[in-house]
Amino acid sequence: MKQKIQPVRGMRDILPEDAARIALIEDAFRDVLIRYSYEEIRLPIVEPKNLFDRGLGESTDAVAKEMYSFLDRDNSELALRPEGTASCARAIINHSMAHEDKPRLWYAGPMFRHERPQAGRHRQFQQVGAEAFGYSGPAIDFELVHVVTEVFERLGLLDSVTLLINNIGDAAARSQFRDALVEYLNPFSDDLDTDSKQRLISNPLRILDSKNETTRCILKEAPRLKDFVSEDSTKRFETVLEMLDAAQISHEIADQLVRGFDYYTDTVFEWVTDRIGAQDAICAGGRYDGLIELLGGRPTSGIGFAAGIDRIALLHSATQEELEYRSTDVYLIALGEEQRSYLSEIANRIRQGTNLRVREHTEPGRMGAKMRWADKSGAIWAVIAGESEESERNVSIKWLRSDREQMRVPLCGMLEVLEAA
RNA sequence: GUGGAUGUAGCUCAGGUGGUAGAGCACUGGAUUGUGGUUCCAGCGGUCGUGGGUUCAAAUCCCAUCAUCCACCCCA
The missing domain is CATH 3.30.930.10 (Bira Bifunctional Protein; Domain 2)
Incomplete structure (x- = not known):
């Protein structure tokens, strides 16, 4: 590799x-x-x-x-x-x-x-x-x-x-304040923490942010920006x-x-x-x-x-509570390659008629493996088409996230079932 | 730019004082030839971050290097 x-x-x-x-x-x-x-x-x-x-x-x-x-x-x-x-x-x-x-x-x-x-x-x-x-x-x-x-x-x-x-x-007020602050702090220069000592030259206003205790103490009597x-x-x-x-x-x-x-x-x-x-x-x-x-x-x-x-x-x-994330609402399974074009017809019908996210199972394999993919996708439904579904122009709808019983509906009534949920 | 911690299987991590690499999860197959999520069985999977060195022998010790994380700094 x-x-x-x-x-x-x-x-x-x-x-x-x-x-x-x-x-x-x-x-x-x-x-x-x-x-x-x-x-x-x-x-x-x-x-x-x-x-x-x-x-x-x-x-x-x-x-x-x-x-x-x-x-x-x-x-x-x-x-x-x-x-x-x-x-x-x-x-x-x-x-x-x-x-x-x-x-x-x-x-x-x-x-x-x-x-x-x-x-x-x-x-x-x-x-x-x-x-x-x-x-x-x-x-x-x-x-x-x-x-x-x-x-x-x-x-x-x-x-x-x-x-x-x-x-x-x-800018003018800030520059006056900066000068005043530097002038005030210079005599304490040796007592400041190392970072602040550095900032006295590079960026004096930042010293106000220091978490160092001695520095904070020194700052108590320092000039105030708001006075400028x-x-x-x-x-x-x-x-x-x-x-x-x-x-x-x-x-x-x-x-x-x-x-x-x-x-x-x-x-x-x-x-x-x-x-x-x-x-x-x-x-x-x-x-x-x-x-x-x-x-x-x-x-x-x-x-x-x-x-x-x-x-x-x-x-x-x-x-926040965990995002409920999933990519798929409906997982389509054809039993065999013979139902492939019927499956596409079903997919198109759902995609055109609803906002649901539809995935067709594209790989060969046994039914159990296909169902496992359907489950892992997070889909709410598996829509299954085998030989008998195709010949009768209907589909089997299985609920993957509830105990509702699998049902077989005619193709024209499918969207009604999916949208009712 | 400075400091500390950590790099072992896809993921989370075990591997006192050197003896040739393991678990859980995940994945694949089977029990179940048109039904997942539970269970059981089997299997796949790693030049131990990388490069040197010491040694008969290095995941383990030494050096270097890279990366990640956390903090300083700074900032959204």
Whole structure:
């Protein structure tokens, strides 16, 4: 036997039963988004690398260390997209959509980050995202949170997730805060944990997230981001919170919540869960009022979220009852090859007249083996056709999941029996 | 990128101190030649992740390497 070919590290096959769960989750997002009047956009998986350099920030981990980038045949730098927002923003700029339309878009598809694989973290992973461009009022912030809440409710996950929300102000406020934070922390530099010491240079805002106790202690007296945020922004954020309260959407204000990409401004939010391991963020988003301009478009406000479908699927399988998965409703068995064409006639009749999923047994073998296949397929019925059924133009219907007695009905009455169940 | 654990039959896993590989489930056949899911009997199936080394002898000891899982980091 030849050596087996392994899939690429961090890339995985999603087998039918898991695929069904993923489809269930994607369908929930799609259905809710469509009812909120969001439109689907299909975006390329490969983009110019500098779209992400500029859009997400060159110092972010996703760009600096985790990008799947490569040279095209003409030596231009390309990258597999690590997220969807930058592509979406590029698209609305390229098609001049922002001016007249105020587009509300959603997308679904694979994203790529070259990270070390772990529970809930793969190098190719699935996201559903939505973005709204040109809306600056607080109601749109509320609406997107509401959309996601509705999806989680529909999937029965609302009890296992927590919504964290914060206001991080605009880029200027954040940069002032960053300076103040660094200035405050510098004297304590030696007392910080090693990670935080590193981040003092690379990404100071992340220090706020530290789990180290001494670091946390030092942070108690540190400057607060909210003291640097403009009055307008604070007011706006308060309105968003009021709307959430009025809609009884429970949320926690998380001072330490900062997002991983540079483009975020003002409202940011994230749903976390404690049921799926260390990678606990299942959906996150926020405003990005500077992104369109950064990418060469006219100043346009934006807001969106991205949901990690693989992680939501993990959560779903951890909390929900087992999916009742089966591929087949009706299993058709011909006793001998002579009944093959009669069997096809039966199959066509069921497929055309109902939504039932029909499988014909195609292999030779004895009756017992065929019945075993019928059972394993998960089908509710075995429909059997032998010589006598064919000559009398009827079929035998056997219930595989109940004690109901096998019955023989004329072909024209078959659908009635199947649909009655 | 760093650390820990694990790789033996399709799957889940046994195989103290080296002696030439096992169970359960699954699969195939039979008991039951037009009836599955229960039972009984029989059978198929493994260069023990890969490559080196030590040894008369390696699944077992040593080295390297790959992969998976979990955590750090980061993030959806």
